[in-house]
Amino acid sequence: MTTIPHSSRQDASQLTPGMRHPDTPAMIDGPPVHEQPWVDPVTGTRGFLVIHSLVGGLATGGTRMRPGCTLAEVTDLARRMTLKTAAFGLPVGGAKAGLDLDPHHPQALQILQRFYIAMLPWLDQHWVTAEDMGISQSDLDDVLQPLGLSTSYHAAIQRSPNPDQTLQRVLDGMATQAPGGLPLRDVIGGYGVAQACIGTARALDWNLSDTTVAIQGIGTMGGGAGWFLHDAGAEVVAIADAAGTLYDPHGLDVPALLALRDSYGEIDRAGVPDHVQRLPREAVLSLPTDILIPAALSYAVMADAVPQVQARAVVEAANSATTPEAEELLAVRGVPVIPDFVANAGAAAWTWWLLRGLVGTDPEDSFQMLSDQMQAKVAFMLAEWSESAVLPRRSALSFADTNHRALANTHMLVP
Incomplete structure (x- = not known):
């Protein structure tokens, strides 16, 4: 069995192979730490933010837009983001947001911006979001920039020792093309x-x-x-x-x-x-x-x-x-x-x-x-x-839970 001292800053993904834990209730199966329903004051559109878990004060998960989106759906997806980040030993918790709205609605981006204004304290300090069903990354960043957020990764970037350097690295990475010319x-x-x-x-x-x-x-x-x-x-x-x-x-x-x-x-x-x-x-x-x-x-x-x-x-x-x-x-x-x-x-x-x-x-x-x-x-x-x-x-839940427990009291490792 592999063990890591509490003082180690080794890449947490190395926890995964071969590690087990007693068959006890998993932290990743706990209730969300925060649920925030929202109703647009202009159109009546319903939206939801669910922070399932926080690691080092951060959670990550995209924002989706589709007709019929529900709180139950967003809650399930937020838990799955916790599982994803834990499975790969990432020092961040899981979250998700959703709007019950057709992305072709003529006011879709204005409604999204009002949703983000309501969620601004989370976006500023704790929640890293990204594109998801019905919302492109470019539209998302266009909506956030007037709110004073450089990108949807703002909460993570501003916690790094050198935010300007981290922001440039993220922008350069997001612009990188794979062989064949696609981003x-x-x-x-x-x-x-x-x-x-x-x-x-x-x-x-x-x-x-x-x-x-x-x-x-x-x-x-x-x-x-x-x-x-x-x-x-x-x-x-x-x-x-x-x-x-x-x-x-x-x-x-x-x-x-x-x-x-x-x-x-x-x-x-x-x-x-x-x-x-x-x-x-x-x-x-x-x-x-x-x-x-x-x-x-x-x-x-x-x-x-x-x-x-x-x-x-x-x-x-x-x-x-x-x-x-x-x-x-x-x-x-x-x-x-x-x-x-x-x-x-x-x-x-x-x-x-x-x-x-x-x-x-x-x-x-x-x-x-x-x-x-x-x-x-x-x-x-x-x-x-x-x-x-x-x-x-079951095997994946086991190593995800082990990683999640090990990372519970860490902070995001950003150079």
Whole structure:
């Protein structure tokens, strides 16, 4: 067992491999430390801020905007941010905010700004937010700057010994382009999901070039994962968007298909080769593949769908992609599920590494760090799965809780 003295300032991510804790109630399962409902005085729009946990006085989590957003949804997502930050040993707690609002509303940005004015004490001192469903990072920063906040990372930046230097490092990192010309910040999350899949194949002794993958959803996570898996040599045989599933048992040309996406994120079927099969959208869940990546919707894999699932492993790219009942039924069949709060945490981990100065403007450094950490965590989970039939989620909750306890009284490590 690895131990770290209380006085050590070693990278907390090193706590993860091999560490366990007694089977006691987890701090990460406690109630939120703060919930703040809000009603827009002009339009009546409802909004919510939930701070699930604070580490060193800080919490991180994006702001989403969608019709039907609820306090229960935001609370669940805030807890998942605690799990993500704890799983990767990041010295920050978890939070989330949401607005019950169509992002196409003509006053959407004005409403968002009034929400942030109400939450300004948290944004100034404790809460680091970022883009999420319905809100881009550029819009978010445009809304915050008139409030005196340089970026949505203000609360973390202002705690560093040299805020100007930290701000410049963050701006430079966010402007970094990955190979292919896309911003690194837009692809690092999908890269992390791909590394979780590659780690799964390696841990289960599969040859990556013979490993087949089906992906439900081709947005930031699903599309990015598909691109990086194709680049690594895996066979992506199925991709599903809102219009249906595209399937080729011999492998799809993922970059070509992604290039056909329209403004709604759907692949223009007019450009799809004739030999590619067009199947119903839900067919992606039941195709004979090695890895299934649900990357579009929460609760995409439900208990009644389990008998049709033929994949040998599931890697969750969407939040809560598999219901607890479905996960248990899959386990009975010998199908492990790599949980969302590990597999899709790459963007959150990378942002905090950038804030702390652990990565900079060289994308290869970021890719290597995320690859090393993601694959180590997947290997640990699947070793316990293979040796002791421990669910990967249980293993991940164990090391996340261990990290969370160890970090509870630390301060953000920013040079």
